[in-house]
Amino acid sequence: MNIFRILKKNRLFCDFDDREINKMFDCLHGHIHKYSRGRVVAEEGQPVEEIGIILEGSAVKFLRKPDGSLVNCGELEVGDMFGEVEGYTREKAFTTSVVLAEDSTVLYISIPSIVKQCQNNCPHHQKLLENMLSCLAERIDLMNTDQKYLKIKSMRGKISKLFYDKFLQQGTTTIHLGFNRNEMAEYLNVSRPSMSREMINMKNDGIISYRKDEIIIHDPDKLKELADCAK
Amino acid sequence: MNIFRILKKNRLFCDFDDREINKMFDCLHGHIHKYSRGRVVAEEGQPVEEIGIILEGSAVKFLRKPDGSLVNCGELEVGDMFGEVEGYTREKAFTTSVVLAEDSTVLYISIPSIVKQCQNNCPHHQKLLENMLSCLAERIDLMNTDQKYLKIKSMRGKISKLFYDKFLQQGTTTIHLGFNRNEMAEYLNVSRPSMSREMINMKNDGIISYRKDEIIIHDPDKLKELADCAK
DNA sequence: ATCGGTTGGTTGCCATAGCAACAAAATTTT
DNA sequence: AAAATTTTGTTGCTATGGCAACCAACCGAT
Numbered sequence: 213m214n215i216f217r218i219l220k221k222n223r224l225f226c227d228f229d230d231r232e233i234n235k236m237f238d239c240l241h242g243h244i245h246k247y248s249r250g251r252v253v254a255e256e257g258q259p260v261e262e263i264g265i266i267l268e269g270s271a272v273k274f275l276r277k278p279d280g281s282l283v284n285c286g287e288l289e290v291g292d293m294f295g296e297v298e299g300y301t302r303e304k305a306f307t308t309s310v311v312l313a314e315d316s317t318v319l320y321i322s323i324p325s326i327v328k329q330c331q332n333n334c335p336h337h338q339k340l341l342e343n344m345l346s347c348l349a350e351r352i353d354l355m356n357t358d359q360k361y362l363k364i365k366s367m368r369g370k371i372s373k374l375f376y377d378k379f380l381q382q383g384t385t386t387i388h389l390g391f392n393r394n395e396m397a398e399y400l401n402v403s404r405p406s407m408s409r410e411m412i413n414m415k416n417d418g419i420i421s422y423r424k425d426e427i428i429i430h431d432p433d434k435l436k437e438l439a440d441c442a443k
Numbered sequence: 444m445n446i447f448r449i450l451k452k453n454r455l456f457c458d459f460d461d462r463e464i465n466k467m468f469d470c471l472h473g474h475i476h477k478y479s480r481g482r483v484v485a486e487e488g489q490p491v492e493e494i495g496i497i498l499e500g501s502a503v504k505f506l507r508k509p510d511g512s513l514v515n516c517g518e519l520e521v522g523d524m525f526g527e528v529e530g531y532t533r534e535k536a537f538t539t540s541v542v543l544a545e546d547s548t549v550l551y552i553s554i555p556s557i558v559k560q561c562q563n564n565c566p567h568h569q570k571l572l573e574n575m576l577s578c579l580a581e582r583i584d585l586m587n588t589d590q591k592y593l594k595i596k597s598m599r600g601k602i603s604k605l606f607y608d609k610f611l612q613q614g615t616t617t618i619h620l621g622f623n624r625n626e627m628a629e630y631l632n633v634s635r636p637s638m639s640r641e642m643i644n645m646k647n648d649g650i651i652s653y654r655k656d657e658i659i660i661h662d663p664d665k666l667k668e669l670a671d672c673a674k
Numbered sequence: 675a676t677c678g679g680t681t682g683g684t685t686g687c688c689a690t691a692g693c694a695a696c697a698a699a700a701t702t703t704t
Numbered sequence: 705a706a707a708a709t710t711t712t713g714t715t716g717c718t719a720t721g722g723c724a725a726c727c728a729a730c731c732g733a734t
Contacts, residue, residue: 300573300580307587327572341558341572342531348579349531355586356538362593363632365692367721393682401594406721408683424682596722598691624712637691639713655700655712 213317218267221291223347224340232336239337240321247312253294254310260299262320266290269316273308287313296347299323361400367410370400372438375420375427385429392425444548449498452522454578455571463567470568471552478547484525485541491530493551497523500547504539518544527578530554592631598641601631603669606651606658616660623656 216233219225225233236242244267247253253264256276266288273286273294285308288294294310300323326344357377364370374396378387389396397404414420419431419438429435447464450456456464467473475498478484484495487507497519504517504525516539519525525541531554557575588608595601605627609618620627628635645651650662650669660666 297580297583300576301584302577302581307584327569327576338558344576345531345558345579346533348576348583349528350533351583352528352579352586353532353538355583355590359586359590359593362590365632365720392680401596403722404682405684405723409685409721412683596690623710634692635712636693636714640691640715643713 213268215267215319218291219265219319222265222293223350224293224296224343226343227339228336236336236340240325242319242321244317244319246317247315249312249314249316251312251316252309253312253318254306254308256306256309258306260295260304260306260323263293263295263299263323264310265293265319265321267317267319269312269314271310271312271316273310275308295323296344297351300348358399367402367406368414368438369441370402371407371410371414372419372435374400375429376432376435376439378427379429379432379435385432387427387429389425389427444499446498446550449522450496450550453496453524454581455524455527455574457574458570459567467567467571471556473550473552476549476551478543478549480543480545480547482543482547483540484543484549485537485539487537487540489537491526491535491537491554494524494526494530494554495541496550496552497521498548498550500543500545502541502543502547504541506539513540526554527575528582531579589630598633598637599645599669600672601633602638602641602645603650603666605631606660607663607666607670609658610660610663610666616663618658618660620656620658 216230219233220228228236241262247269249269253271254260256274268290270290271288271292271294272284273288275283275285288310294308295306298304298306326340361370361373364373375387378389379385382388391399393404393408397407400407411420411422415422419429419434421428421430447461450464451459459467472493478500480500484502485491487505499521501521502519502523502525503515504519505513506516507513519541525539526537529535529537557571592601592604595604606618609620610616613619622630624635624639628638631638642651642653646653650660650665652659652661
């Protein structure tokens with residue numbers, strides 16, 4: 213495990229070199245824990261003490277519904293963190309529980325030490341701070357995007373906007389989703405059969421064709437129009 | 444206009460006293476502009492130079508759709524700010540346009556100076572920083588809430604969750620919405636007639652009754668159940 | 675090759691919510 | 705107070721999408 217390589221996947225540390233990260237370790241009161249699969253490392257409603265970063269393994273975020281059932285509401289992979297949002301709210305309480313999906317290693321760093329003046333007068337500290345702000349700001353950006361899909365009412369609109377956005381991102385008429393059908397349906401908050409049905413319609417209309425994860429866009433203009441006028 | 448009183452409505456400055464705010468004015472390169480109604484103070488896609496805070500007047504946020512039409516996507520009142528999210532993303536570009544709805548006064552503050560070490564070694568600076576982090580973190584929290592409503596598929600589920608949340612917030616079985624029907628329908632992303640129809644059904648089922656902005660909850664348990672099992 | 679397991683495709687039926695259109699209050703303006 | 709405007713209630717019709725259920729294809733392991 214190369215901890216530096218892992219941390220550079222994280223928005224907080226992405227633009228630091230190994231020496232700099234090493235130096236900051238102390239200021240941030242970094243410490244590492246190993247856990248086995250199934251361990252609950254964050255409990256919904258409980259106070260957030262530190263920010264956790266997954267170094268090895270993976271985790272699932274859960275929301276506890278009042279009837280006691282758990283709803284999966286996201287995954288954490290290597291390099292992902294938890295507690296970095298709740299840690300800076302007034303409540304400072306976890307809004308989800310985090311359960312390790314496999315044996316995992318977690319790095320913890322102190323929340324206040326990111327904003328506090330560094331005693332060692334470490335010049336990287338300010339950069340870290342900027343990264344934390346970016347991290348939150350960009351998350352807001354991302355959530356705005358997600359909301360757009362949710363707000364579109366028609367199936368064709370949702371699908372078109374998703375495909376068109378991928379088209380713009382990837383720049384080719386053959387796009388890769390990075391979703392299987394179930395995940396895509398869940399992301400768009402629709403049922404898989406209904407989504408499938410509409411994809412067939414769009415295929416029949418000559419707008420797209422597809423095979424598994426690969427979508428071929430035959431009529432980008434039409435797709436754009438559908439994506440744009442979708443409310 | 445009491446600028447201090449206004450600024451204290453803002454999450455950034457809410458826990459400072461007048462003297463402290465005054466002192467920070469320089470560090471933040473604060474400067475004030477007056478504009479007349481209709482002035483575009485932020486243009487979607489353009490770089491964010493500073494954070495703006497409305498001191499007098501109000502503004503509307505717009506998204507420009509590709510066909511050129513503008514979609515209202517939020518209002519700014521006295522004490523609200525704009526650019527505080529985009530200013531900390533990598534792109535540093537406005538994601539919406541901000542147009543003043545009346546003659547207005549705007550206070551601008553510098554974006555980097557919030558994270559930079561204060562030359563005057565101003566002790567309040569760190570507090571400000573924490574507030575900025577809170578501001579973003581709490582926004583994420585809020586957006587998570589909004590998303591919950593959007594993800595619920597049934598009309599009754601949406602309505603029930605909204606009312607039940609208000610019930611928990613306000614602590615009384617008679618709640619005030621702070622929405623008219625149009626706004627409520629827009630917030631829930633549904634059509635007003637359909638929403639109205641379902642509210643009538645719920646009234647007939649003896650769960651609620653209402654008159655304008657005032658909702659009386661007759662059966663909180665039932666409402667809770669509906670809100671909870673809503674997917 | 676055969677067997678489970680997963681993923682994707684397909685269908686019919688039905689409840690739901692959108693929409694248009696109008697009616698009735700209620701509130702603001704004159 | 706009357707008029708105008710906004711807000712809310714009401715309705716019928718229809719398109720849409722959820723759901724259950726099933727089939728087909730694919731994939732990795734024995």
